[in-house]
Amino acid sequence: MGVAERRAREKELRRETILDAAKDVFSRKGYQGATMEEIAALAEVSPATLYLYFSNKSELYASLNIKMLAFLCRRLEQVAGQKGLEPPEKVRRLAHAMHDVYTFDPLILTNVLHMQASQELTELSPELKEQINSMAAQGLRLMAGIFQQGIEQGHFKPHHPVALADLVWAVFSGLVLWEESKRGFAPDKDYLQTTLELAIETMARGISN
Amino acid sequence: MGVAERRAREKELRRETILDAAKDVFSRKGYQGATMEEIAALAEVSPATLYLYFSNKSELYASLNIKMLAFLCRRLEQVAGQKGLEPPEKVRRLAHAMHDVYTFDPLILTNVLHMQASQELTELSPELKEQINSMAAQGLRLMAGIFQQGIEQGHFKPHHPVALADLVWAVFSGLVLWEESKRGFAPDKDYLQTTLELAIETMARGISN
Amino acid sequence: MGVAERRAREKELRRETILDAAKDVFSRKGYQGATMEEIAALAEVSPATLYLYFSNKSELYASLNIKMLAFLCRRLEQVAGQKGLEPPEKVRRLAHAMHDVYTFDPLILTNVLHMQASQELTELSPELKEQINSMAAQGLRLMAGIFQQGIEQGHFKPHHPVALADLVWAVFSGLVLWEESKRGFAPDKDYLQTTLELAIETMARGISN
Amino acid sequence: MGVAERRAREKELRRETILDAAKDVFSRKGYQGATMEEIAALAEVSPATLYLYFSNKSELYASLNIKMLAFLCRRLEQVAGQKGLEPPEKVRRLAHAMHDVYTFDPLILTNVLHMQASQELTELSPELKEQINSMAAQGLRLMAGIFQQGIEQGHFKPHHPVALADLVWAVFSGLVLWEESKRGFAPDKDYLQTTLELAIETMARGISN
DNA sequence: AATGAATGAGCTTTCATTCAT
């Protein structure tokens, strides 16, 4: 059992190594631009080894994105689930949460947003596509829940909460991708932090005036 | 000379045809996913012909984006250059302008934003990269000018105008890319129009509170 | 027009060159064992060129077999269509015809029989599979027609003509494949000729006694 | 020693399990199409284990065919060795014997015939090739012996008995492979039985008229 | 000027085989 256990742990470890390498390469080159060879080299395995862990390129890509969406959702759940907080405060924490994710690993969001913003999804198998879409939807639902509460309690002017969540997500995508696009120009993390927080809050209030 | 002139015009015409085809294909497939063959087929020329007008794929891509950025800048100049308008009104018109561009041809912005939001730039020659970056910078400068004026005249609370322009651009990217990412879900153009206008204006004021 | 014509002829010529090379390689190595690279080398083109003429390996294989079945059917039609011949004589000519095909190019039959005798068909697209099967069926129908006539005119004892055709085809396959399997042992062409003729005729009579 | 013996028997058992799995896979997919992994999975061992029993794929294939040829020869010996039977009756029993083998396990013959009818042999080491060829030759010799006797005793008209044996083998191959090629069309076992018997007998007589 | 045809380089994927455990 000891052997089997260690094997399993080692296997899981290597899987993570590969996913890490994939995250890096996919975020730098995009889905089409990334090559299995480069991912393999970064993970320090042979290309053939990748296929022991993922049945093909698109499944690797999908697994990666699912993992990252899961991380994002978990963080959003923490915020949404906090009892006894006024919605405006929750909105502020929402901004913090997304910024946290970005600070923890900018590539996570870069990948998720790139995926949302582009066509790679069409190449995936329907099941994986479905899984990814439903996780993304859950993220939006969590955000929408916060606004819903705020509207019900009179903090925000009546407006469809899903539309608000959409808008926040869009703003957020814009900010992060914009940061990304300026890579090399020493992006200021505080700048993102501040504008993000402000943008989300004013948006949540202003949109329905 | 009449002959030479007509030749030149015909050549220019074909160049435009190719760029149009490229715009379509690049916006649908992304840089890596697009093939010269598909672009050629759409432009109704042979693949070899593309190389009479553009020395390679990345130059074609760059030329396309430069053209589109130029179009965008021209429209921004119209807004920025109007005399006798109060800055808040200019901001409103700024939103209109960007939405106009999007309405006139969504692919223009889709391409520009995708390019900004991703890594294709790294493949281009330094000169072209420089040219593209400087045009993008000019667009930002034009927007920043509007906010600058507003701040000087006391309409907006003091804040670095370039940062404001950045934020507007980011919000806008977010909204458009978000729209794009939901292709197939019957996007509502009015929704984009309204939220865009609102977002820019509230942002312009709120950011400095 | 002269140019277009010559181009078309050259293209057709090259297509034939490729098919010839494919015939050779497929008959030596079988479908799975053959490589596009070897076929290309034999045809003195690059592997990529093969894909200008055939969309993939299985289509190349199918095209080859269709062409060869067509050749076989044409020869069988000549025999079946001859007026004023007694069925026993027709049977004799049938043996000659099949032997002719074999003499003209042993690889033709080797390929057709190998294909019939193995699993490669399952890899082809349904349409091509259908086309190949229908041509093979036509060959059998032609042979069956000869026996049908012989039975009706009392030359052969009553028996289902299709079953007879099946049997003849089987015998023939056996003889040719057996020859093939002994390659290198100086196969005697006359031997095949004689036994083939004898086998077909005795079979045609004996089966129903 | 008891332990060593049991070990040996277990080893032999596993070898047989592997050969059985190989027989199945090779007959379904052919030599090139079969994969060591599929064979291993069917034998419920790891791919690496195969290499403890056979030094490589082609040796496994060869071992399999040698075993099957041995089985076939044993059955032929039974027929050839029976005293006090008239040659015509022996011929009849020869047909039965071959049909028995086919009934006992169609895959045995399918494999042997496929191998004879194709090129896989060229990949084998000279020694194995030699061994296979000599066993096939022995099978033929056994059949030839029957005809030899018949000729000597005046039952069949003078003809080279080896040629007769060749022909019978060829007919038989044809019938079985033809059956195989129609897999899926509910092949009728009685049909094979009857035509086989008839074909061998008429051939044995007719060939020398 | 335009193109049909060709190809080199490179990609994803498979698989027989090896080896540390």
Place this chain on the structure above:
DNA sequence: TATGAATGAAAGCTCATTCAT
């Protein structure tokens, strides 16, 4: 002895790019 894991080598196929006509 048995195997999980790894990989080198090769396969099918694609595509940006070139070139003779």
